Amino acid sequence: MAEEQNPVGVVDRDRRLVSLSRRGFIASSTGLVGSMVAGHAAAETLADVPPREDGTDLSGHSERSKYTKIARIPEAGPGKRNIDPGDAINSKTPLDKLFGSITPSDLHYERSHSGAPDLDPALHRLLIHGMVRKPLVFNVEDLKAMPSISRVVFIECTGNGWENWKKADGTLTVQNTHGLVSTNEWTGVPLKFLIDLVGKESNSRWVLAEGGDAAGVARSIPLTDEILNEAFVAYGQNGEPLRPAHGFPMRLIMPGFEGNLNIKWLRRLKFGDQPWMTRWETARYTQLQANGKAIQFQLRMETNSVITSPSGTMVIKPGYRRITGLAWSGHGRITKVEISTDGAKTWKEAQLGSPALAKAQTRFQMDWAWDGKPTRIVSRSTDDQGNVQPDRKSFIAATGTNALFHYNAQQTWSIDETGRVRNVLD
């Protein structure tokens, strides 16, 4: 069963890394004494352990502990925090407080243009029309009777990282800088199956996907082989029905592509032979370049990674600690994450969670002993298509700072002599 387990590391009595092994622990590690990580020596009794406790009755749902404080942060845009709830346009996932690669459904990031409607599934319909032989309307029960796929994929707002385009706010957490990406297991009907039902005309190379929210977000999607093979209309999220903020009762899932293409509250798919040039693709989601021209239809999300611990606003102590984070790529599977603990001078390969799925967030970690001196830590990821996450300098040299979207430069955290971790640009 080695394939399902991450490799693990071993530290010595000075809290320094002794060995990383894909097979487990080295034999010499059995000579370790216990105090080097963070254990507390004990007498061989239960005296230091609190007594057992009686519990509450079993129920229909297991709620969170009253000691677990975990929530998204609603924001009104880059640098726009501490706002009235009505001004929020997104709500960010607390990456610094999560483990593994799955995001809890209620903490998956939200980005919407007219709030989150709770549509009645008995009334909601999906119209499929345009260049098809037989336009059809479906409700969500129709979809549930069809063949389905389930797939663990990340969805990322194209604005993720936008806090760091021009300057570094040292008060930001990783939730502020990178909280517009999340990973869920989505379940639904392959777009290809629906296409077969309506009989798409062969010269239709685009589809318009429109949402049922008041804003009516609508995007033209090119019908490439990749999209035809991978897109699906989802009704399930981490095992349960979609939540209203995530498109209940149905949404489009476009693995690897801009979050806004994963149309929520999906009400129609219209097939055609050219893009519709909606305001979402002429005004909103275009990418302003250094030369003043804008790119349209820059749809794929990039190779990315971020260290989630230690990260912005944390305070660490000298000695052993694990560095961990998340990596993802719209191109495919993460194959390598490297970490530098000396400001990008030298790099070491981190351990990757297993299985590392294509177009899903992958957990990485590395053992580290901080010597107490100021330094900078940074990660960079590589995917199975050979894409390497760029450093900030080369990223800005190529893109300029006029743009708002598709920021995927390496994220650097500085650590000062007091152990305080801060967001910096490089």
Next chain:
Amino acid sequence: MAEEQNPVGVVDRDRRLVSLSRRGFIASSTGLVGSMVAGHAAAETLADVPPREDGTDLSGHSERSKYTKIARIPEAGPGKRNIDPGDAINSKTPLDKLFGSITPSDLHYERSHSGAPDLDPALHRLLIHGMVRKPLVFNVEDLKAMPSISRVVFIECTGNGWENWKKADGTLTVQNTHGLVSTNEWTGVPLKFLIDLVGKESNSRWVLAEGGDAAGVARSIPLTDEILNEAFVAYGQNGEPLRPAHGFPMRLIMPGFEGNLNIKWLRRLKFGDQPWMTRWETARYTQLQANGKAIQFQLRMETNSVITSPSGTMVIKPGYRRITGLAWSGHGRITKVEISTDGAKTWKEAQLGSPALAKAQTRFQMDWAWDGKPTRIVSRSTDDQGNVQPDRKSFIAATGTNALFHYNAQQTWSIDETGRVRNVLD
């Protein structure tokens, strides 16, 4: 990216299965007309689709839709439903209402002996002692600083299926019959890492794991290579901290073994050279055989599967519908699920979700057109160790009906001429 997608099926104009293909759809399917699944013909307008709706403000958590009715069922034991909450000893996952393979954290089944305490993580401690060179005490923050693994695994109560040992209650749903199994992504510290810290003595071949609930559930666990390589102490569940009902702040995860070994509210691990013979292994979790003798330490969960739709109490209509369900094995990975729609006379291979992970639930599905005549449907699974789920007759012949645990006979659902689905024994 074919490896991440399930294969899908195609039905013809009479709603009969035309083709199952691992590569997608056959070319001939493009001649299909749309009405055969459950779509509704439409004019090429939005007239039949409800208008768009404004939404509520974005927030810190995405709550469920008011239209989503989904909850576990607390029960007091086999056949003991409609009880006072204080009498509940378990609470079952609604398998008939879920998709994919991940169980939402708040719907993971619960089984406990003195309710669910919400322990204060600042006070809670894990003592590791016994035959070790250096006994140690850890809190959950200590664990979070150590190397971790994240793994998607099923946990199953050894009593799952106990409703069907002696007779079939035709009013049961699949939640009643099989709702004591769930799958989450768990994150924590490998047992091996903790063993290296305390310096286990080489002649220690057992560990006692004890919970911090009032019942103090405690089990002796043999330190086989498999368990040493795979067991871990978890603090994370589907990305977030454990919920109180699932062991907050820490629990043992024993992939593939009886749920009661996955000790919740873990307060100590004591190493020794023989089992402790706690009352949980001398009285509670022993398996009474046909000859009146009991088996102790029958720890591994078996190769199992169940069709979740259609399933008990559902009413179906003639024509096309998808059969879907879940398969799992404590021995390893599910490699095959077969479905019979004629009462176990003939079998067809179902499609498996991908990736099919070892010791995790795997989704299966098959296209089917019901002809409206009474029949019986049943599934049987096979794992990568060659174990095949037994039919009820051979299972009972081998085990008798005195036992209460480890029921893994094939589950048969009968369908009468009105389309009503009922739990039957074979």
